[in-house]
Amino acid sequence: xxxxxxxxxxxTGGGSGIGQAAALAFARKGATVVITGRRVEAGAETxxxxxxxxxxxxxxxxxxxKEADVKALIDKIIERYGRLDYAFNNAGxxxxxxxxxxxxxxxxxxxxxxxxxxxWLSLKYELPQIVKQGGAVVNNASVMAQRGRPMTSFYAASxxxxxxxxxxxxxxxxxxxxxxNVVSPAIIETALSQQLATALSGGSAPSANAQFGAQYPxxxxxxxxxxxxxxxxxxxxxxxxxxxxxxxxxxxxMER
Numbered sequence: 001x002x003x004x005x006x007x008x009x010x011x012t013g014g015g016s017g018i019g020q021a022a023a024l025a026f027a028r029k030g031a032t033v034v035i036t037g038r039r040v041e042a043g044a045e046t047x048x049x050x051x052x053x054x055x056x057x058x059x060x061x062x063x064x065x066k067e068a069d070v071k072a073l074i075d076k077i078i079e080r081y082g083r084l085d086y087a088f089n090n091a092g093x094x095x096x097x098x099x100x101x102x103x104x105x106x107x108x109x110x111x112x113x114x115x116x117x118x119x120w121l122s123l124k125y126e127l128p129q130i131v132k133q134g135g136a137v138v139n140n141a142s143v144m145a146q147r148g149r150p151m152t153s154f155y156a157a158s159x160x161x162x163x164x165x166x167x168x169x170x171x172x173x174x175x176x177x178x179x180x181n182v183v184s185p186a187i188i189e190t191a192l193s194q195q196l197a198t199a200l201s202g203g204s205a206p207s208a209n210a211q212f213g214a215q216y217p218x219x220x221x222x223x224x225x226x227x228x229x230x231x232x233x234x235x236x237x238x239x240x241x242x243x244x245x246x247x248x249x250x251x252x253x254m255e256r
Contacts, residue, residue, distance in 0.1 A: 004031035007135075008081045009235070010073075011035045012064050012122055013091030015042030017190035018140065020049070021224035022088050025232045027055035034077055036062045037091065064091050064118040074125040084129040086235040089122045090140040093192040095155035097199035108154055115158035116165070123169055127178060134177035136235040139166045140227075141184045143250050151199055159184075163246050170244035179243040181234045186250035187212045187221040217252035 009026045013019040014035025027033045027050045035057065037043050043059035050057035060076055062069040077084055094114030096107045119139050126137060144152050145160035163182055170180035187193045189208050197211035213220045227249050233239055234247070248254055 004029040004086075004236075007031045007085040008077065008083050009033050010077060010084060010087040010126065012087075012089050012118070013037055013093075014046050014059075015039050016046075017192070018185070018188060018224045018227045019088070019090040020046045021228035022090065022231050023057065024049055024053065025225070025228040026086075026088075026235075027053055027057060029232060030055070031086070032056045032058075032081060034058045034060060034081075036060050036064065036073055038063050064089075064122055065113040067121055067124075070121045070125050074129060078129060083133060084126060085133065085135040087122065087126045087130065087137045088140070088231050088235075089119045089126075089137065091118050091122075092140065092158075093155075095152075095158065097151045097155065097196055099151060100153040103154060111154035111158045112161075115155065116161045119162050119165060123165070123180075127169070127173060130178050131173065131176045136179040136181070136239070137169070138231045138234050139180070139182045141166070141182050141246070143184050143186045143248060143254055145184060146248070147254065152196070166246070167244045174243050179234075179239070181239075181243060181245045181247065183227060183230055183234070183247045183249055185222060185227050186216070186248075186253050188224055188227060189221055190224060193221065215253060215256070216250075217256065220251070222249060222251060 009031045011019050011023045014023045015037040023033045023035050035046050047057040047059045060073050062073040092115040095111040141162040142159040144156040145163050166182040193208035197208045209221045
């Protein structure tokens with residue numbers, strides 16, 4: 001895969017899990033990587049790992065559900081680097097798992113803000129910068145956007161909307177030289193998947209893989225790096241004719 005030397009990448013929610021794996025993957029390809037999130041210690045740890053690879057990284061604290069934070073984030077990136085080439089809008093996950101009849105209006109708002117509003121606000125401020133030199137954006141959705149499961153209604157609805165938002169942005173910005181795609185992972189071993197495993201097991205799940213792995217034709221759940229590699233490819237020149245696509249990363253489970 002071609003180098004990302006001289007390119008600037010933004011990864012939202014880069015402090016752990018898929019976001020951290022993507023930030024490191026971009027850095028290893030030579031990109032300057034900016035990560036953002038609300039947890040300062042987690043962000044600092046990702047930057048430490050990037051710098052340990054001999055690469056340049058920057059953490060900017062922001063809450064991507066707040067427009068003022070997102071605007072300030074992009075302004076700081078442009079002030080420091082003068083450009084933004086790629087973005088992985090990964091931040092999200094603020095959903096409560098449980099029966100929809102037990103959920104509250106506050107739960108609904110939190111899920112939509114965390115998983116959908118955050119992506120819209122990110123696109124709103126990223127796209128005008130990326131269009132200046134061309135580039136690509138990848139959003140993070142979920143296989144739950146494609147098939148319902150018990151106890152996941154709010155999360156699934158918010159992620160389905162991310163897929164639709166991605167496709168609309170892709171068609172709008174294709175003539176302007178920006179590609180926009182979305183990845184839809186199945187269960188990946190992260191803190192969020194552990195929350196889901198715990199909810200579905202009544203609090204007794206030892207791990208996401210123990211809870212879900214046997215359901216997958218490949219014999220296990222996914223790892224963050226396996227999503228990160230697809231994200232990096234989608235931003236690369238090797239994917240130059242790919243836009244408005246939803247890439248399912250699921251170990252075959254959606255075919256069962």
